[in-house]
Amino acid sequence: MTGDERIPRARGLSTWTTRRWLRVGVAVSLTVLALLGVTGAWILGRTASISDSLVDVKSPALTTSIRLESALLNQETGIRGYGLTGTPDFLKPYRQGLADQKTYTATLSELLQGDRAGLRDLRAVQDAVETWQDRFARPIAASPAGAPSALATERAAEGKTAFDKVRASMATQQDGLRSGRVRARADLASTMKVRNWLFSAIAVLIAVLAGVVFDALRRGITSPLERLGADARAVADGDFARPITPTGPADLRQLSGEIDSMRQRLVRELEFSEEARLRLDEQSTELQRSNAELEQFAYVASHDLQEPLRKVSSFTQLLQRRYGGQLDDRADQYIDFAVDGANRMQTLINDLLEFSRVGRVHHAHQSVDLNAVMKRSLSALSVGIEEAGAVITRDELPTLVADPTQMGMLWQNLIGNAVKFRRPQEAPKIHVSAEQDGGLWKFTVTDNGIGIAPEYAEKVFVIFQRLHTKDAYHGSGIGLAMCRKIVEFHGGTIFVDPEYTGGTRITFTLAGEPSETGLPSAAPEEERPAVPPTP
Structure with missing residues (x-):
């Protein structure tokens, strides 16, 4: 792949957001874990199947075969004793052997379902037993009791040969069952070994996957957020000139850009506020100076106005007392107007001074x-x-x-x-x-x-x-x-x-x-x- 082909891919990955990275990461992790889970389930099922076959089929089948052989031996012993002596007690082990044979044969038939070789060996045993019983056991068991059976002596060699075939078929069956059990044990051992290796590999793979996820989260989310937080704290502490470095997925870079835009706006607002503050300080200084001049003016004006008003009031009152009644009514009225106006002006000035002093003089x-x-x-x-x-x-x-x-x-x-x-x-x-x-x-x-x-x-x-x-x-x-x-x-x-x-x-x-x-x-x-x- 050339460098020109790698650039679009890199740009494509750079546009991925945190959500997309998380979705892809979670999907990949779940896929890997699902595959591991299926593999683990399969190996566990395989182990359980072999173990169940060994415990529930192979071993019980061999044991039942041995018991079946014992039942057949009891039949042979009982028939041979009855044929030589004619004593009915010898038929008891024979009849018990027949009952046990029926039970064990049915059990073996059930255990060996699906095992063609085992069923074939079982049929061979049944055929050999059936031949021995037809030619030797049943005829002798049907002979009258109390005296040796002539048929036992007559067919002694044939009976021995037939029972030897039973023994041989039983041996063949048991050898096959033993071989099957040995193979099952070997298969179980190898499967358990594979299982152990597989679960070890799964544990290692999960640990590696966890490490990869942790490192990806650290590189893609935690570290960019920590850097963004450090830059934001620096700006919050007053370092407004510090730029916000965009890192991480697309949405985190966008967030960093928006925070940096906000920082730049704050810088502009602070510059404007500083200029406004300087202008306000100048205006405040000018206002304080103007207020001081106005207060000085009010103070001076009040004293300068009080004296002429007192003179006007005093002289008009003297004029009223000295010339009252000597002038016409209109002149007396004018004098009254002048005295009243001077008094009201004096009252107004005093009230105005009291009004100006509120919050300025009385503030204790x-x-x-x-x-x-x-x-x-x-x-x-x-x-x-x-x-x-x-x-x-x-x-x-x-x-x-x-x-x-x-x-x-x-x-x-x-x-x-x-x-x-x-x-x-x-x-x-x-x-x-x-x-x-x-x-x-x-x-x-x-x-x-x-x-x-x-x-x-x-x-x-x-x-x-x-x-x-x-x-x-x-x-x-x-x-x-x-x-x-x-x-x-x-x-x-x-x-x-x-x-x-x-x-x-x-x-x-x-x-x-x-x-x-x-x-x-x-x-x-x-x-x-x-x-x-x-x-």
Whole structure:
């Protein structure tokens, strides 16, 4: 076979999958084992057949032949004694011999079925016995008892010759049976020798076959899988530059190729992720710088705005006190507008500063008893609660890891809103409940106030969003926005329950541990450099 002829065959074998290799290997192994099993069964059957023939036919036939000879000798002895003496007792062994002859002859006929030579010898014995009995035994046995038989004396020589033929035929038969037994023993010995050699060869062949199968599995499956596993572990440990070497059958090589494709994709994804991370780091750095500038701007702006607002408020109030009543009503109204606007702007700036400080200045997470925080909040709101005649009830509140200042701001805004947005001529009734829901705590603040329409359920949490005019309800529109910021800073959510129609029910959750996103990104306000007020 030329090299060009071997290449297509090699390529054909290289396309075989693990399943095909296993099927071919199993088929070949089963074929070899079947052939070995058939050969072993044949040799075992041959050994058993020879052994059975020797034990059940050859040896019993020789023994029966010897017994048949003994029965014939008993007949000859009994007839000869009866013929010489006429004593009836001599006929007993003769008659017993006849019965034994019949039995042994039938046994031999059965044992020698299929043995032509043995049956031929048996017929020769039967013919010789029949001749002796016809010419000598039966006539003498029929002679009257009490006196010697003249026929015995007359046919003595003939009887001896006839019985000698019986002896000769018996000897021939027994020699044939002995020869057959000897041949059977020799055949059994040689067959057992072949059997032993065959089973030894079968054992060696099975061991070789097992070794071949084991080596084939090791080379074709185990080693490629071990190499694939080693490469995969190396990639999993971070060596993404290590290629996956395809080895073994076609399907294992395909699997190696797919894993290598996945590795290459991971490499591309990691490169992209690294680039994205670098961009995010740059953006984060820029964002931190921008936040620091915005915080500095808010800090400076708050101080710079406070001073002119105080001046505007102070001078307009002085103008009101000095010239009140001296000007017309429209001038007094303008002065009132200016004083009110300055005060509201000052309140708005203070609220905006408090909103910006949530999660930035107040971030001292610690174990906080919300019952104690609630008591302090109610004490701070005691004047408004007393004026409104509000009735406040609450469940037992838990102890959580949170910022105590922010928790106080949360309760003050929620309770303060429930007291402020009450129905006219109706005392506020407020209930605070708490229940654990998995890893979170669920709180509700329920009141009997004016309520919030479903279409405004999200709008109320947006900063500076007001649903009423400042003449109806005072405030800056920051309270609920600050509540959402505090709750989300502590890993929870807050929303208005749209199914409650008897007032307003605000539900929020708090985590037992602080949120990772709640960490401040800038220095606390105490560490910032003081900015002198504008003169």
